[in-house]
Amino acid sequence: MTWKQAMHSWFPTFTPRAWGWGSAYESANHSARRGQVPGAGPGDARRDLTPGVRSELVRRSRYLMKNSGFARELVGSMAIYSVGDGLRVQAQSGDAGWNAQAVRYFKRWSARCEVTRRFSFEECQALICRGIDTDGEYFVHKTRDAAGLPSLQLLEAHRIGGSGSVLGAAGVDDGTVDGIGFDEHGAPAFYRVVEDDGTTRDLPAESVIHVFEPESASAVRNAPSLQHSINHILDEMELLALEKHAVKDHADKSFLLKTHRELLKEDGDFSVPQAGGAGDPGVPSDPSALQRITGGKWISLQPEEDATPFVSARPSPTFTGFLRHIRQDGSMGVLPYEFAADTREITGAGIRLVVAKADRRFSFRQMILIQRLIKQVWAYVIGDAIDAGELEPVEGWHRIACVCPRRVTVDAGREAQQNRADVEVGLKPISDHYEENGADFGEELERRGADARLILDTAEKYRVPVDMLWRPSGGGVDLAAIAEAAAGGAAGGGD
Numbered sequence: 001m002t003w004k005q006a007m008h009s010w011f012p013t014f015t016p017r018a019w020g021w022g023s024a025y026e027s028a029n030h031s032a033r034r035g036q037v038p039g040a041g042p043g044d045a046r047r048d049l050t051p052g053v054r055s056e057l058v059r060r061s062r063y064l065m066k067n068s069g070f071a072r073e074l075v076g077s078m079a080i081y082s083v084g085d086g087l088r089v090q091a092q093s094g095d096a097g098w099n100a101q102a103v104r105y106f107k108r109w110s111a112r113c114e115v116t117r118r119f120s121f122e123e124c125q126a127l128i129c130r131g132i133d134t135d136g137e138y139f140v141h142k143t144r145d146a147a148g149l150p151s152l153q154l155l156e157a158h159r160i161g162g163s164g165s166v167l168g169a170a171g172v173d174d175g176t177v178d179g180i181g182f183d184e185h186g187a188p189a190f191y192r193v194v195e196d197d198g199t200t201r202d203l204p205a206e207s208v209i210h211v212f213e214p215e216s217a218s219a220v221r222n223a224p225s226l227q228h229s230i231n232h233i234l235d236e237m238e239l240l241a242l243e244k245h246a247v248k249d250h251a252d253k254s255f256l257l258k259t260h261r262e263l264l265k266e267d268g269d270f271s272v273p274q275a276g277g278a279g280d281p282g283v284p285s286d287p288s289a290l291q292r293i294t295g296g297k298w299i300s301l302q303p304e305e306d307a308t309p310f311v312s313a314r315p316s317p318t319f320t321g322f323l324r325h326i327r328q329d330g331s332m333g334v335l336p337y338e339f340a341a342d343t344r345e346i347t348g349a350g351i352r353l354v355v356a357k358a359d360r361r362f363s364f365r366q367m368i369l370i371q372r373l374i375k376q377v378w379a380y381v382i383g384d385a386i387d388a389g390e391l392e393p394v395e396g397w398h399r400i401a402c403v404c405p406r407r408v409t410v411d412a413g414r415e416a417q418q419n420r421a422d423v424e425v426g427l428k429p430i431s432d433h434y435e436e437n438g439a440d441f442g443e444e445l446e447r448r449g450a451d452a453r454l455i456l457d458t459a460e461k462y463r464v465p466v467d468m469l470w471r472p473s474g475g476g477v478d479l480a481a482i483a484e485a486a487a488g489g490a491a492g493g494g495d
Contacts, residue, residue: 044218051161051178054221058135058157060234061224065134068233070327070341071226074334079129081358082365084405086122089378090431093396100442102382102391109381115143115151121377124152125369128211131156132368133334136222137212139191140373141203142380150384152377155208157221161194177220211372213365229330236326243315250312258306335361355410362408370402403432 023029039048064071089106091099110121119127124140131138135157145151160179176182181190181202188205195201212222226233299307324342331337338346339358346354379398385391422428431441459466 045216046177046218046220049219049221049223054136054178054223055158057223057227057230060230061134061136061226064226064230064233068237070236070330071229071233074226074229074331074340075130075133077335077340077358078133078362078365079126081405081408082362082369083122083125083129086120086125087366087369087374087405088403089374090401090403091397092399092401093394095394098392098394098397102385102397105385105391106378106381109150113150113152113377113381115145115153117145119154121152124154125373127154128373129365129369132212132365133225136224136227137210140209140211140377141193142207142209142377150381155193159193160191160221161200180220209373209376211368213368225334228333232326232330236323236330239319239323243319247312247314250310250314253310253312256308256310258308351410355408359408363404366402366404374402375400 061071065075089103091102093099093102113119113121114124128138128140137157139155139157139160141153141155143151143153176192179192179194180188181192183189188208188210190202190204191208191210192200192202213225215222224230327341328337331340334340336354336357338350338354343351343354375398378400382391382397386393386397391397419428419433423430423433434441434444455466455469459469
């Protein structure tokens with residue numbers, strides 16, 4: 001019997017071509033020196049990320065967020081540098097006056113936009129950004145508070161549930177997959193929310209915002225961004241725990257007593273020879289007597305014994321290098337390891353490359369938040385204000401732009417100088433400059449106007465040049481003119 005016939009007898013559906021054996025692609029061929037790759041053949045992503053698999057990934061990812069500083073740093077850095085003080089909205093309709101009015105209305109609403117009134121819109125952005133990395137996704141329910149005003153209800157990943165296809169009230173398959181119902185075109189029709197008591201309620205898809213970073217067109221839900229790092233970080237935590245116990249055990253040992261003679265009794269106990277009489281050459285001097293005479297600490301050893309200090313070699317450089325490799329592989333796909341944990345081994349161009357890669361990740365996360373969250377929230381809130389008569393309907397009311405926090409850089413001084421130059425020549429709007437610093441452009445203009453008016457009034461009151469109040473060290477101050485003006489004022493007062 002040939003090997004092909006044997007394989008057909010064991011696996012009737014086996015064909016070398018179907019299984020990829022004997023292929024010109026070496027990576028598709030079987031090897032007895034490699035383990036089998038788990039999983040079925042290629043198919044929709046929803047088949048691989050089943051509800052049970054996704055739930056287990058989320059459970060482990062949340063455990064790491066509670067106990068691993070490295071995981072917390074990855075997720076925290078993503079939220080801090082992507083969201084910062086919040087992504088700020090700028091209305092982009094053709095009416096400048098309406099734009100300012102709409103932005104002011106949205107800011108007032110943003111102060112306590114969440115249905116429990118505990119979080120601002122900026123805080124919601126940070127929570128959602130963290131949830132994308134920890135749970136893989138976040139759900140936002142567009143609802144209303146007790147006063148009937150638009151509000152956001154934050155729903156974490158475990159709140160959307162339902163395993164497999166669920167039979168509806170009529171006893172037919174309603175197309176629900178992992179808590180999401182779909183229409184005949186494959187678009188979400190409703191989201192099934194799991195309440196505290198285990199009951200469920202369906203929310204129409206129009207009222208739910210599903211925020212995630214898409215990785216597959218056939219996926220229904222999304223896995224945590226840390227999913228590929230979970231085993232690595234868990235292994236690191238276990239290895240560190242074992243190594244810490246070993247280091248503590250070694251730290252408790254001070255000396256080793258080495259002997260070349262048999263000092264065991266018949267019953268197996270360690271035997272210390274008894275001290276003999278004075279002058280016995282086989283008995284050492286009494287250590288306590290020597291300590292009284294000379295001070296310090298003395299020890300007494302028997303012949304052929306040696307007391308050596310115990311020096312621990314743990315943790316070894318090999319162990320720390322192994323941990324570094326684990327962390328490097330675990331951070332890939334989220335943030336560069338050097339950015340999140342350790343920059344000691346890179347300098348110059350390497351640092352700039354790492355920061356540039358991290359900045360790209362932050363920019364992509366900002367795009368996800370803008371497209372999937374902020375634009376929909378703006379349309380919901382401002383659209384409701386227009387319906388309620390709070391704002392006038394204008395063409396292009398839904399068009400917005402978002403100002404993101406200042407980008408991370410390793411050349412802060414040079415970047416600040418370039419930023420000033422871009423504003424001066426008009427390549428960058430001055431409003432963007434203020435928004436990046438967390439300030440409102442209109443409010444800053446009002447402050448600058450008030451400061452300028454105060455300077456002019458004070459200069460006129462005391463009859464001094466404006467430069468002395470605004471730029472006293474800038475040069476160009478004519479002291480003779482000041483003295484002459486002061487003398488003229490004094491003479492006028494005498495008349």
